[in-house]
Amino acid sequence: AGSAEKVVGEIAALGGTGIPVAVDATEEGSVGEMIQTCLDAFGRIDILVNNVGGGSGIGPVVKLSAATWDQTIAINLRSAFLCSSAAARAMIPRRSGRIITISSISGKLGESLIGPYCAAKFGSIGLMQVMAKELARYGITVNSVCPGYVWTPGWERMAEALRENFSSLADKTSPQIFDARVHSMVPLGRPQTPEDVAAVVAFLASGRARNITGQAINVDGGAVMG
Numbered sequence: 438a439g440s441a442e443k444v445v446g447e448i449a450a451l452g453g454t455g456i457p458v459a460v461d462a463t464e465e466g467s468v469g470e471m472i473q474t475c476l477d478a479f480g481r482i483d484i485l486v487n488n489v490g491g492g493s494g495i496g497p498v499v500k501l502s503a504a505t506w507d508q509t510i511a512i513n514l515r516s517a518f519l520c521s522s523a524a525a526r527a528m529i530p531r532r533s534g535r536i537i538t539i540s541s542i543s544g545k546l547g548e549s550l551i552g553p554y555c556a557a558k559f560g561s562i563g564l565m566q567v568m569a570k571e572l573a574r575y576g577i578t579v580n581s582v583c584p585g586y587v588w589t590p591g592w593e594r595m596a597e598a599l600r601e602n603f604s605s606l607a608d609k610t611s612p613q614i615f616d617a618r619v620h621s622m623v624p625l626g627r628p629q630t631p632e633d634v635a636a637v638v639a640f641l642a643s644g645r646a647r648n649i650t651g652q653a654i655n656v657d658g659g660a661v662m663g
Contacts, residue, residue: 462516485524487538489516494553495598513557534577569651578650585657625658
């Protein structure tokens with residue numbers, strides 16, 4: 438709630454209007470209430486950005502529980518399905534809209550120790566491609582954005598797992614592990630920032646992107662090309 442209030446304050450400072458809504462994006466009823474709150478306040482939905490992500494599934498697949506798998510799939514994939522389908526139903530009568538899902542380069546290239554996360558992000562890209570085809574007749578575009586190496590609490594947990602599973606990293610700090618991965622995997626040699634990702638989202642939400650749909654655009658300094 439505090440984070441939402443902070444964002445609303447930032448929107449207001451820029452001259453806009455925002456409404457903080459507490460929602461469980463993995464529950465159909467909660468998502469429906471969120472959509473209705475938006476419609477009641479603004480009368481329409483023009484843009485949906487699916488930015489829910491995370492999960493606890495860090496470790497070799499053979500050591501993961503089904504509960505861990507289910508939780509990570511729900512957070513990353515079920516949420517995208519529920520929010521996208523609900524928003525699309527509000528967009529279809531107006532025959533316009535933008536749906537943008539934050540996926541990951543882990544949705545294009547498997548990565549050790551994050552099997553459920555990779556599976557969910559691969560799935561979200563596939564889901565967005567299907568919806569892009571189904572919703573094109575209504576003038577609705579559907580795309581994914583795939584961030585690369587952004588320092589987040591999730592990546593900090595990933596670094597901890599790497600340190601635990603690879604003896605060569607035992608004496609490295611989490612930032613050192615992150616920096617080494619960036620320098621070994623990213624041709625441009627630098628990590629990505631939230632602003633880098635937001636710039637692509639803003640473009641896809643704009644009229645300039647009216648002929649772009651069904652795409653999964655990497656923001657990763659060249660780490661994954663394709």
